[in-house]
Amino acid sequence: MNDPPLTTGYLAPTKPKHxxxxxxxxxxxxxxxxxxxxxxxxxxxxxxxQIVKGPETPDRETLSWLLAAxxxxxxxxxxxxxxxxxxxxxxxxxxxxAEDGALLTQIAELAEExxxxxxxxxxxxxxxxHDQELWQTLSEQTAHLLLRLSRPGAAAQIxxxxxxxxxxxxDRVDHxxxxxxxxxxxRNLESATSKTVMGAHLAAVSFATNYSPSSPAERERxxxxxxxxxxxxxxxVLRAHERHPQPSDLLEQARQSVQRSIDIGAxxxxxxxxxxxxxxxxxxxxxxxxxxxxxxxxxxxxxxxGMEIVEKSALTRAKLCLASNxxxxxxxxxxxxxxxxxxxxxxxxxxxxxxxxxxxxxxx
Numbered sequence: 314m315n316d317p318p319l320t321t322g323y324l325a326p327t328k329p330k331h332x333x334x335x336x337x338x339x340x341x342x343x344x345x346x347x348x349x350x351x352x353x354x355x356x357x358x359x360x361x362x363q364i365v366k367g368p369e370t371p372d373r374e375t376l377s378w379l380l381a382a383x384x385x386x387x388x389x390x391x392x393x394x395x396x397x398x399x400x401x402x403x404x405x406x407x408x409x410x411a412e413d414g415a416l417l418t419q420i421a422e423l424a425e426e427x428x429x430x431x432x433x434x435x436x437x438x439x440x441x442x443h444d445q446e447l448w449q450t451l452s453e454q455t456a457h458l459l460l461r462l463s464r465p466g467a468a469a470q471i472x473x474x475x476x477x478x479x480x481x482x483x484d485r486v487d488h489x490x491x492x493x494x495x496x497x498x499x500r501n502l503e504s505a506t507s508k509t510v511m512g513a514h515l516a517a518v519s520f521a522t523n524y525s526p527s528s529p530a531e532r533e534r535x536x537x538x539x540x541x542x543x544x545x546x547x548x549x550v551l552r553a554h555e556r557h558p559q560p561s562d563l564l565e566q567a568r569q570s571v572q573r574s575i576d577i578g579a580x581x582x583x584x585x586x587x588x589x590x591x592x593x594x595x596x597x598x599x600x601x602x603x604x605x606x607x608x609x610x611x612x613x614x615x616x617x618x619g620m621e622i623v624e625k626s627a628l629t630r631a632k633l634c635l636a637s638n639x640x641x642x643x644x645x646x647x648x649x650x651x652x653x654x655x656x657x658x659x660x661x662x663x664x665x666x667x668x669x670x671x672x673x674x675x676x677x
Contacts, residue, residue, distance in 0.1 A: 335395040336379070337365050339388040353382040370400050377655065386463070386664075393658070394429050416447070420454055424461075428658045432458045449475070449487055456494055461621070463660040465501035472498055485524050486534050492517035493538050496545060500552055501661070507553035514549055518542055540583055543574035547590050554597055561598070568594045582622070585611050589625045596629070596636050604633055624654055624662040628669070635673055644673055 340361075344350040347365065351358040356378070363369055364379070371379070376396050380389045416438060424431035432455055439451040452475045459468035476491035478484075496513035499505040521539055526532040550567035553559055571594060575587035588611050595604035611626045627650045634643035647670045654663035 332371075332392075332395040332399040333365055333367055336392055339383065339385075339392055340365070343383055343385055343388060350382060354378055371396065372400075373656075376400075380655075390462075390464075390660075417450060417454065420451075424454075424458055425657070428458050428462055432462065445478075445482070448478075449490075453490065453494070456498070460498065460501055461659055461661050463501075463664050465498045469495065469498040469502070485520075486526070486531050486538075489517065489520055489524065489535070489538050492520055493542055493545070496549075500545075500549060507549070507556060510549050510552065514542065514545060518546075536577060537583070540574045540577040540587075543570045543577065544583075544587050544590050547571040547574075547594055551590075551593055551597060564594060564598050568598065585614070585622050586625070589622060589629055592626075592629050593632065596632055599636075601633065601636055604629075604636075608633065621659065621662065624650065624659055627653075628662060628665060631666075631669060635669070640673055644670060647673070 340347060340350045344353060347361045348358050351361045354361065364371055364375065376393070380392060383389050383392070420431050420435050423434060435451050435455040435458065439448060439455060442448050442451065452471055456468040456471045456475070459465070459471065472491055472494045476488065476495065479488035479491055492513070496510060496517055499510045499513050517538075521535065521542065524535065526535045547567040547570050550559060550563055554564070568591065571587055571591045575584055575591065578584050578587055588607055592604045592607040592611070595601075595607060608626060608630055611622065612630075627646065631643045631646040631650065634640070634646060647666045651663055651666035651670065654660070654666060
């Protein structure tokens with residue numbers, strides 16, 4: 314997938330095109346005329362003309378049905394970004410970033426409703442901030458948000474800059490973080506082979522193995538990364554299995570690896586994220602009963618811990634339904650997940666739900 318280019322919000326060197334112009338050009342590229350586009354949306358040509366020519370400001374509901382008509386993900390993203398910039402309620406990046414002390418909280422809160430805006434804000438502040446620790450945290454936030462927005466190539470660009478900075482400063486914890494995140498970005502690139510993904514993962518593991526943290530704070534960060542890398546090994550195996558069936562002993566290694574992650578992880582969020590991945594491994598191994606038990610624990614205790622665990626566990630529950638030949642229930646769940654993720658602009662899981670819907674529908 315080719316990502317749209319990164320922008321830096323209000324610091325961009327050229328003025329971006331207005332939402333209506335972006336929408337008009339996208340309609341021409343994919344549909345040719347407003348009339349053809351109107352048919353695709355189920356609306357009248359006059360309604361489309363009202364939106365394209367103004368002066369109406371489209372709301373979130375209007376944006377949803379406009380985007381749903383497009384097949385091109387790249388065009389969807391261009392329209393979405395233009396809408397967030399020109400039509401969404403939050404407009405003033407400068408006031409949001411008035412004090413760096415509250416910046417990270419502001420970005421996290423903005424990401425819940427307007428993740429594309431949050432990326433623009435993080436990029437804008439990241440380009441001018443002088444405090445290295447803040448720059449590092451902003452970089453991590455930005456890369457994670459870009460992955461959520463299904464833009465792994467753009468995330469990889471940020472991570473490359475993080476790795477270069479860590480090398481220059483000889484900061485081994487930040488270097489380890491960049492290596493770990495690089496493997497994550499590659500796993501989300503459709504063009505990356507399983508061998509490439511696993512190679513990047515093993516490079517991060519090797520670096521972590523040969524590194525001895527010198528302070529309590531470094532030891533805690535190192536411990537978190539090792540927990541995440543153990544979980545990621547299982548995710549890499551699951552990704553490879555989706556392309557080509559993997560041997561049972563490798564799946565068992567994945568199960569053991571994610572269990573180590575669960576045992577090591579200090580925070581409840583890490584624990585339940587590991588449990589969700591373990592449930593996926595159990596489904597893949599055909600252990601539906603154990604996967605059911607794992608999901609029940611997540612649903613009873615873990616959904617309050619955030620970090621997209623709601624979306625992840627819901628998708629895994631739908632996969633469990635598919636594994637149990639409950640296709641209609643799975644499709645109903647997946648449609649709900651797709652809509653929920655789209656509304657929250659969690660495009661990574663929105664796309665994952667749609668891909669599962671396609672596969673499940675083909676099996677009917």
